[in-house]
Amino acid sequence: MSRAVLAIARLTLREALRSRIVLLFGILLAAVAGGLPALLKGDGTPAGLVRMTLGYTLGTAFGLLVLATLWTGCALISGDIATRTLELTRVKPVAAWRLWLGKWLGLLLLDLLLLAGLYAVTGLAVYHRMRQAPEATAVLRTARQQVKPDLPALAGQIEQVFAREGGPALPAREQRDLRRRLRRELPFQPAALQRGQQWDWRFSLDAPPDPRRPLWLRFQFDTDAYTRAIVQAECRLTGSPGGGHVDFVLDDFSTRRFERPLDAAAFAGDTRFTLSVRHTGEASSGPLMLQPRQGLDLLVPRIPLALNLLRAAAVQASLLALIAALGLALGALFSLPVAAFCATGLLLATMISVFVAGDPDALEELREARRAPFRNLAATVAAETTQALTGLAAPALAPTPLRQLASAEQIPPRDLCRSLVFNALLLPAGCCLLAAAALRRRELAP
């Protein structure tokens, strides 16, 4: 890397470390990381308390970091333009993209320092709590790989249903709408298991589970509210090629989502599993409803919590890299107030869009609005904006490290890599090109 880039990065970091605002922000983060775990009461269980410590502390502190990074990013270049310090830098032999890169690296280094401190303090708090109740929190010590049942590819299923519903005969716009609806609905389509009926689900692992740690099955069934208490299902998990099996009965459907530990010693060396579920409830009980793509997982203990914390930190660092890049690009385009306003507006709009996109009722209303676009102009604009922002933000926000940390799920290496490539490399590179073009065109100190 060139000396100029390093000099700019060092200057940015030095400026931050000597700033009182950054010092105050560091104290605020330390207060959140050290103080929130002490204030949290949890859900009454030691494991619940640890989950809340992970989720709330890291979530709150990360939210603060996102805002601080965004606004600092906006201020770095636009502030230098306002104070005219950029004038002296731009007459030096430094290309605009190198200037941007140096600023971005400096801000990223600062974020990494703060993030490392945050995770260190939170990790200590979590391990301290786990040491107080080792048995009750054992499930959280190891992050579990989430394995979905082997199901036909969603794309193929969409095409099947599309053909069945007469999609090819529809006009182009309606075809597009139908496909979009299927893409949204099919992953959540429930399968109904009637009384006396049995369904088998198959799972494939890339490596056999550790026989010393229990396997977990996670279900999200639903059934008729009146018959919930009398529904019963007999289940068997069979491993192959070993052939070992574990039987168990599901008879408590009082909660929508639950996990069941299974002794992994029966499955030494097995990598393929079959789960058989037979509805054996009373005659008057209703069917069991299951969304196989969303509500059924085999959870296999894989990596220690500390490593999962590191992966979560890496995912969040890559998001901060993207936020910093966005702020810097806006700072190169506009003055500080305008850049900060745009950045905050964009962040809020994206958060609202992602929230709306996850709410089926809101989506339905937006769909209605789109059917009469000119009558409901505002709603149509909102619908289109929501869809565009959700689509744009999807690759960046796909990994959910805090949810996975709190539910003791391993953050898959593929998600981590995708996050690093998209959020810390490709999208910042785009921001860099945009900012460099803006800086080349922009006149300084007229």
Added chain:
Amino acid sequence: MNTPPPVIEIRGLRKTFRDFWQRPTVAAVRGIDLSVGPGEVVGLLGPNGSGKSTTIKLLLGLLHPTAGTIRVLDADPRDTATKARIGYLPEVTCLHKFLTPAETLHYYAGLFGLDGPTTRARTRELLRMVGLEAAAGRPVGEFSKGMARRVGLAQALINNPDLLVLDEPTSGLDPIACREVKDWVRQLAAAGKTIFMTSHLLADVEDICDRIAILCEGQVRAEGRVQELLQRPDAVNLTLEGLTEAQIEEIRGELARRTGRAVPCGRPRIDLETFFLKVIAAADGRAGAPAPTADFLAASPRTGDGAAP
């Protein structure tokens, strides 16, 4: 024999500022033609708002010309290779307030890609030259305007440039510092640097520059060598030392007789700057102290000579 290309060549330069809606607001530069040769010290003079700073910013690529061409060191001023050979002192010294002078120079040396040993050596020499060795550990934000100006001048020299562009170099400096800056500029010029500067302090320009151009309302109104522009071919000035009042009267009578009119004769005054410097030098014993610019020039091979990347 081939003549070397001019260091600065400006042809038909125009700059019109526009508002948000791209409507023209101010025509700051209205067709300037100017050429600066290697090793020349050229001053751009003019009242406030005459377009001096705009011309300098166009020259450095900080502003884009509306029309006309600018060549600096026989290349486009926005080329990074060209920028590597230019040192610039802006009108207002905008430095990073949280950095010390040494850190400031290290930062700008980094932008030129200078290696560690070269950076340290030049920083040491320049801090000595501008007299800030004692204040090298204090943040620039605590400095007076004059001290900040010295840091600004040091950063302009960190790459040992071929072309030095100085925008109001003596602005905000006390008379001693002014004199030092003028001495440095002369020594840099003697070392072969080309210097292009603006000022509205006419005495400074007269002291330093080989050539001047007077800018008014965005146009060059007069241009030429200082000596030629200021010389009165129709008058003679004699300075004689050690005459008594009687001798003076005798000379005055003789001159009146020969020219047919009364000729004013009297005791000349030294200018206030010279008197001030004498008093201060006598007070702190600085008279005859060597200026360290020569040390810096001797210690700093040119960036383009292979001593630095």
